[in-house]
Amino acid sequence: MMQAFLASQFFFNWRRNLSAIIGSVIIAIFIVIVAFGPLMVAQDPYDLTQLNLLDSYKPPVWLPGGDPRYLLGTDGQGRDVLASIIYGTRVSALIGIAAMLCSCLIGTSLGLLAGFYGGRLDAIIMRIADLQLSFPSMLIALFLMSAVGTGVDKVLIALTAVGWVVYARTVRGSTLGEIEKEYVQAARVAGLTNAKIIRRHVLPNVLTPLIVIATVQVGTFILIEASLSFLGVGVPITQPSLGLLIKNGFDVLFSGLWWTSVFPGLMIMAMVFGINLFGDFLRDELNPRLK
Amino acid sequence: MTMQSESRDPLLSVRDLRTWFHTFSGVVKAVNDVSFDLAQGEIMGLVGESGGGKSVVGFSILGLIDPPGRIEGGQILLDGEDLAKAPEDRLRKIRGREIAMIFQDPMTSLNPVHTIGRQMDEMLRLHTDMDEAARRRRCIEMLESVGISQAEDRLRAYPHQFSGGMRQRVVIAIAMLAHPRLIIADEPTTALDVTIQSQILKLMKRQVADHGASMILVTHDLAVVSEVVDKITVLYCGQVVERGDVRDVISAPSHPYTRGLIDSIPNPDHRQPRLSQIPGTVPDIRNLPKGCNFRDRCPRAQALCAQEEPKLAPTRQSLFAACHFPIGTGGDA
């Protein structure tokens, strides 16, 4: 299996594409952080007993007054910025991935139904999608959040409501192409039910373009979630994401205490940058027209 | 150039052409040591099955080989000028002016967002110094000569407003505009219905004769070739396996592959219960067997065929074949 991958054209092209390598390395680092982050830092920033108010607003270690225990300094409660960032990255990344999976599931299902059955069902689903696309996604998410309240689950709902459309449209388009092909007609002649045709024949053949969309969407979702949290309608203060960390530090940003918000910001940037680099590579690799 | 040398030298002379594609899964020797001559006014059929390399020969002559493909060696002499080594801007001048092309799908050579008139006019602007009125007259004349009525109105039409057959007529008209000396037609009628196909073939043959041009007709269809061309070159796995005058090749080929191709076509005059078929499939061109490429499918193969690659050599009449045991030269029927 591994051998086959190393000999594949995918791997061959990956090795020759610097930005793909950089993107993959960044993503790999973030996967490690998300999986093992809490083991890497001494402090659990949300365990109040581990916080010491005397250590509040320590600058990063390389500035005068820095404390070697707090590499990137501390915030107003004496919380280690590095530890907060690592915990916050987990929240941001998991929300991004979970919301992507929900969007993908719902959008793909609706797209398959619309494309396969056509007619009124298609018209209804696609008009809702069009309507949705005529508003900025940030605005829709903001509106939903203010209607349903804050919380991780609410953020997921808002992001899914924003994100399903792109899957539905893509899948519907590919489905229309696939059902014209002779292998789908052959399945009809073989006597398969519509449900089986969709599951066995159409679905596996419309998934490839979704890989690219899903990858890039994780990045987009991380940004939207950060914006929502920054505006105070995202995750609760007990589970701060990177966006909320930026907001918390933002109040004191201009008093010279820049590290509390700048480092989480850099973290978001690095994560989304890595995802997009890798997404671009996938787009080129998986696009049959460029072959 | 004097008349004398023109009659002696061919218009186009391809010598040991090698066009290879360096792909991830190996080197594809799409064209490997192909040589042929084409005289002024001659029509040659370049025949073979898919993967034979026939289209790549056409594209190589036009200088349209893109990476990962490359002309690795050999010469393409057009009137003595080697196109294989000519710089791109020289090739650009030659394409359209000296060499015109006609493709299978007319939509690939017509620009869908411009009118027919504009595309024809552009061709003349690029390659002649006629003034606007003269160019327009010439376009109308040309459209009429390919059998398009109401030519003046049709100049204002877009490609999608024509049917497939009409589009191919337009493409032929554009190809002929600048009086090219060589036309390369790559499967020009494959996408068309038989009744339209026969119209287009007749038209092409007449146009080529009227302009005194030469033509290479690239096709997989022996029946099409036999009705149009003067001589045939048969390709298999990127190499010439047989060439000769059309009558000799069709009626009594000497290479077993050519024989197999001809016998595979059902014969309405002598219907047999089974068609004679060439067994097996074309070998993987990235990994060709030693010796003759055709030996695994050949009914006449012997030990020698596995050891030594056959060279193109005269067999009988006008025929040249790359075969150790050509048909009809030994004691067999």
Place this chain on the structure above:
Amino acid sequence: MTAMLDVEGLEQRFHLNPGLLDRLSFEGGRPRLKDLVVHAVNGVSFSIAKGEVLALVGESGCGKSTVAKTIARIYDPSSGRIRIEGEDITEYDHARLLPVRAKMQMIFQDPFASLNPRQKVRDIVAEPLLQQVGDGARADVADKTEALLARVGLNVEHGGRYPHQFSGGQRQRIGIARALSVNPGLIIADEPVSALDVSIQAQILNLMMDLRDEFGLAYLFISHDLSVVHHIADRIGVMYLGFMVETAPRDQLFVKPRHPYTRALLSAAPSIRPSRMTEEIELTGEVPSALSLPTGCCFRTRCPFAWDRCAVERPVLQDIGDGQSAACHLIDEPERDNP
């Protein structure tokens, strides 16, 4: 004996649904929405006996493939009757069609698009049979699949591969094995060799003929290639613009074609053996649009013989003896047969 397949007055119309603006027209200054209808098949009747090969020939857009796919019930017919061994399946729903699918299978044109790229070959071949016997009989189906692969000239290890690992001819063999899996009496073959190289084409045609002798198959063979049709068919139907214009036993059609369109087709077909008797009927112009059929005879716009009667009266297929029928007014007025 009941016919394997009997088709009566088959019609197939497709409603195009372009955007509103494309359908909008003005008649007498008032806006109207026209309904764009493609008349793909216009009343075609024929029957195929057990073990017989009927070929439908014609140029692109003549409706021959639509006839095939409507009989296979990929499309629902607009009107007419389809009977398989006497059983009228025209109105059948999915559940009632399932047993019929065991009698009738299909081979497709495009060896690349007709196999699901993400299914293994053995799953592709087994699919029709699995629908018939249910998942419980998987072991039997697996044995049968291996036997089928061997029969069409592939081997067992090919079963574990994916379609892209095969050449066009091999893929077509896979498609044939799939169709054979349920032991059908009728195979509808939609241009099965037109995408193949000529040497491979001969292999596939020979295989199809062998299978016919072995299993007593009847074929509805769709093709545009007259030389292929001449080789494989017992009887030939010529279609033009959704109409059957002539039908005759093979040799009859090639020796004594009656309809001007058949004659033009025969004379236009390129041949490497120019000795054939050649009557030159060269057609001008192109096939009219199936969106608006010509009045009267469908062929009159390109017919060198057409006269005023052809524009008014639509000719019907009439028997002219020896199993041959043609739909042409020339049969009533043979004196006009000199263009």
